[in-house]
Amino acid sequence: MPPLSAPALLDATLRAVARRYRLPASAAAVSDPQSHSPATTLALAIEQARAAVARGDTPTAALKDRFVDALAHLIREALRADAGDPVFQAMVMRHRAAHVREYASLSAGAGQDRREVQAAVNAIAHPGRQQRLVPGPWREALARLHACAAASSWSALHEAVRSLPDMPEIANGAQGLARLLDSPALKRLQRLEALASDDLVRQYQLLWERHGPRSGSAGASAQGVAARQRGAAVEAQAAQALEALAQRLNASGRAPASYRVVTSMRVPASIPATHERAKTEWDAVLLRQVLPVEEPPAWEICLLAEAKASVDAATTDLPKLLRGLRLLAHADRDTVYAFDTQQGVVRLHGASLGALRADAAGLAGTVLYCCDAPAEAGPRLLGAASRMQLLSAQASLDFAGALAHAQAANSAALAPVWHQLLESPRWHSVLNQYPTLWQVRELMVHPDDLMAAINETGNETDSGTGA
Secondary structure (H helix, E strand, O other): OOOOOHHHHHHHHHHHOOOOOOOOOOHHHOOOHHHOOHHHHHHHHHHHHHHHHHHOOOOOHHHHHHHHHHHHHHHHHHHOOOOOOHHHHHHHHHHHOHHHHHHHHHHHOHHHHHHHHHHHHHHHHOHHHHHOOOOOHHHHHHHHHHHHHHOOOHHHHHHHHHHHHHOHHHHHHHHHHHHHHOOHHHHHHHHHHHHOOOHHHHHHHHHHHHHOOOOOOHHHHHHHHHHHHHHHHHHHHHHHHHHHHHHHHHOOOOOOOOEEEEEEEEOOOOOOOOOOOOOOEEEEEEEEEOOOOOOOOOEEEEEEEEEOOOHHHHHHHHHHHHHHHHHHHOOOOOOEEEEEEOOEEEEEEHHHHHOOOOOHHHHHOOEEEEOOOOOOOOOOOOOHHHHHHHHOOHHHHHHHHHHHOOOOOOHHHHHHHHHHHHHOHHHHHHHOHHHHHHHHHHHEEOHHHHHHHHHHHHHHHHHHOOO
């Protein structure tokens, strides 16, 4: 067998790499209909509805009934006290109880409110300011003020501020204390503190804690560190595999062009298109030197690799990735652009960027999602984002609220979700969720499988040269 040229070797490697996450093109071929869970039944009904709409047909009433019944079963499953979904149960509680909604709303802005109040307290009672005062009642009062803010004791802080104007020393800080006393941020924090003792609010907090550590807690911080470490490990594996591929291409000996890998490649603002909601940083990129060699050298993109810890993460990322490709494709063909990377600045030729395509054929030869998660024996067909959008629809929450309070709940009340799915642009991603999932899994490879394909095609090339 004659040795492969470097571009042909790259194509052969991408064709050879095992796709352990791949799904059938038809959702109906994935699993046994007798073993369908409510989530799988929903996914199949949604895909059948999408296919009907694509053909210009109206989905049947029987399909609508199947969808509505499956959604009702999914909601009942999520409400189970023993093995349900605590996030959904918290959403239902928030939906039904006004004071829980108020607590949730105040909690969302509590971080900014705390920072604002603590900054105001520090301007008056920072320990450094306290040290400049002679010991006495004024210094002790400022220490109490600062201690209340540090302990997030907002009602106590309010009372401490109110007690200060009676002191003769207040003249120097009266204006700041008055602003603090009337601060909307402090009032919101006091209200949040009062609501936190309510029984329903406590149940709401417990449900969120079952889902994961509370935002801002030590547990949440540790979880975030672990997630970042996991992400960095997958990125390193992807970069290592591309480095091996670059070495193999450089050793093919059939073309003078050289290949290299860069990581964390940031898109320059000079590309003339909107950067909003587009991917502007690429995890690992295989580059080929433009010929004839320029000085300084210019490069062109051969392969873009994104590292993801799960299929769900890649599925959520795909729209951003597609916008990122379209952004790059807006590059001027005759311009050389400077990209910042972990390896320094690299110059990419606009003609290479302009040739990038976001259609299925273009993606297949240009993009890989690298993932080290195990492939599931029975792939989940209903994505996490689609599932949550279905559960959080107004009709779903109303239905769940009735069930939670042992009221009569007819699954026909979920029909509005079906109509939204078919008619609302906001539901486009849910209606098209199986094609999106299929496309993501077509692009997804395990780093070990990529390394195996590199070695396999490289060995075949070596055999062809008599090595």
